[in-house]
Amino acid sequence: MAQSDTEETVIAAKPVDFSKRISRYLAGIFLLLLVYGLYIGRDFLTPVILAFLLALTLTPIVRFLSKWAVPPALSATILIVVSAGAITILAYVTSGPVSQLVADAPQISAKLQERIHSIRRTVDKAVEATSQIDSATETITDGNVQKVVVAQPGILSRAAGSLLSIGTTLAITLVLSLFLLSSGTLFYEKLIQSFSLMSDKKRALRVVYSVEREISRYLFTITLINAGLGIAVGGGLWLLGIPNAMVWGVAAAVLNFLPYVGALATIVLVAIISLVTFENIVFSLLAPAFVLCCNIVEGQFVTPLLLGRRLELNPVAVFLSISFWSWIWGFVGALLAVPLLVVIKVVCDHFETLKPFGNFLSAQQPSKVPAEE
Template structure:
């Protein structure tokens, strides 16, 4: 028997290889579908955990600085969590009333925008005649109707309305606060326990490298992005105040928060501010100055600041970033869209350290930078 015959005898048939490939792909597809379903089904638990872990990475540098002053970790964690929670609640309290006012006007905004734009798109005289005719019909109709007895209830305080509207989120907020405290107070305890249960030293080392790199990259990203967004919100608020836009601090805060989701977030905030500007100003040219100004600020921030400080460091493909924001927004809503980049960055780090997943990392990374 020749060597060729032995090689042919030892190699499996082609149809067996094809069957194994099909089976492997099928198992992978089923696993992905189940994983997506599990992420969506467990959103109420996973979202607070992810938010708490992200805040832990954001606030950990403060704990380390306080530890250098020989302040115990539990006390440092309590001070940081209480301070962060207090600042957040005060900010929500200050912005709740103007935000609630705009939300209540939501059903009327479409008609108001049409009324503002219609004179610019058609004959002003014709629109005025139609409006006058509608006003006459409404007045005649109201004159024929008997008066209604309406009891006006006193307005609830801002704090009462805020607690009523946010009662459904108190459980999630409680989970975030408690878990954040334990994560900050524990420090590297969970990492040490994870390493201790791994049997091989090589695997221990790789696990530590992966976790440390995820923590370092995510922490740097969150801190840098937070500082950039605070500056962006301040600039937007100042610019809109100069243009005479009402509630400029509210719009600056909206721009800062939604900027955590690149591409999608600025587009949403720009659309909302465009509608608000059309309602707030008498003429369309004055109103269009608001979105044009905000668009210019977003372009400068995205192309020159974020690209230099964040884009080159993470080196993530813009297409993958956009797809990640859409996917996690679909799975977890607004919270998922805001946390999409830290999640995809963590996945990229894991893929870089696992040989079999290196092709996935090459797909995620931006090779142009």
């Protein structure tokens, strides 16, 4: 009798296990389809997400101006026009130096190889290492000159061809940001209308306002910090005599949206230009050392002071996010990786069921944010 009851229990349990297995398979298929959808829809999704992030960044200014009886539509139009003008001026000013850098890339590469060869010859006197470097230098200098020259127009034509795509993305981003900022409380009114109970309406509105406040504060503050870092780096490199210092200041500001990776890329690029520019090896190390000091001050003092520790992220999660989004959407995805990670973390902090994942994304103990079920 006991054996019969056991068999019946096992048979009754099988459909439950089978149902769970199907749910897991469906969840896996959904994730694969989601990743594939993100990949094939990158041309549409990237300007949309950029527009939402830009709107969140400028929201504090619109709210502040609304307290002085400035209509959201007017303040949004002014902000978008100013942003578009700033982007246009910055692109126009930096286009010349960037084009010159692209044109001088073969010469910079050859000179860099000579400097590296000279440094290695000083450090390492081994004959085999020196002969290998010499042969590599001769191969690049003598054998591949024609290939590099032939490849140059291809690079320039591809860069020129991508300008139209970049311009279209920026135009969509700015126009959509204008509509989002001008709409005022329309989004919240639509959100409230989707709930029937008053308690659900209040809870949804409280969560949305809290998430918007924290994310807009983060994006607005980090944008100002990166702009200040770019000004400091550009000014310091100009004083040190680095050519096109403004370009490297802009690069430092943009790449700093990528924690760790962006700072390292800026230091390496500045080190290459410094080695090519200055004959004295010791003096050529001053420029990358200055950039390193600026990034240390920004990362260890300025950002924690202005943002606090609550929105600090787990470095492992940051690297995984940058790797994933750069794989899906390229360089733009890498720039969006950390802001999107902050958005996910803030949302997770407000829901009890998502708090474990938010705790994984955090760099410290979970923050005391009132959870919403």
